Amino acid sequence: MRVPNNVLKTQRWIITDVVHDFDTEDVWALPITGGRDDFETVIDLMHSIDFPGSASLPARLLWKIRDLLGSVFGLGRISTSAEDSGTWPPVPGTDELSLIGRVPEELRNTATDSHLKDKPFRGLYVSDFEFAEEMSNRTMYGVMHLGWVDQGDGRYQAQMTVYVKPRGAVGKAYMALIKPFRYAIVYPALMRYLERIWTERRGAR
Structure with missing residues (x-):
């Protein structure tokens, strides 16, 4: 479910300094829970998702419509993988072609081989409780951040x-x-897709 943006203030995240000049668009509590050591499994799951390919028909249609409009109006395709997208436009208001220079030095190169399957993301960093990837197109520069949030009692x-x-x-x-x-x-x-595949993956363990 979507949660208020100010929930971010309850945690001290590395990403806060990396995106200090960005807007917080959305914060979502995902239907994915586990123990302290399960975060790597969460990241592996996010790498393997087939979305919107395995999503509902309306979601797939919306994706195709956006790609069609992107081609017509020169906005680019959101389905183009990072490897195929070439040189990105810089971060708006800067000459930075990537946010990697803002990442603490000890965390750089920790996510260089990570990317959401066939999606336009490039890895920024991985830590014990955080994972971040960036993307760029002709309408915006964005960052997707995953946090593994302590709920108490080892959950x-x-x-x-x-x-x-x-x-x-x-x-x-x-x-x-x-x-x-x-x-x-x-x-x-x-959310429905993530809940289903996480339940399936946990059930197979």
Whole structure:
């Protein structure tokens, strides 16, 4: 479920300094729980997801429509993998082509081989309780952050936060336009999908 953005203030995350000039777009408590040592399994699961390929028909259609509009209006395709996307536009308002320079030195190169399957993300870092990847397109620069949040009594829950920096008025308008569709279609489909595959994976252990 979606949780208030100020829930981030209850934890001291490394990502806070990395995205200090970004907007917090969404914070979601994912239907993924486990023990302290299960975070690596969570990351492996996120790497292997087939989304929206295995999502509901409305979510898949929305994805295809966005890619079609991206081709028509020169916004790029959100389904293009990071490996195929070439050189990214820089972080808005900076000359940085990546946020990796903002990551603490000891954590750089900890996620260089990580990417969500066939999705436009590049790894930033992995720590004991955090995982972050970045993406860039012609409407915004974004970061997907996973946190493994201590719930007490040895139980942890995955929390996903999306940070964005829109590219000017077009980027802001685009983010505002797609927000209702993300809340009504994309995120609910993603939550159901994650819950199903996490339950299946845990049941197989």
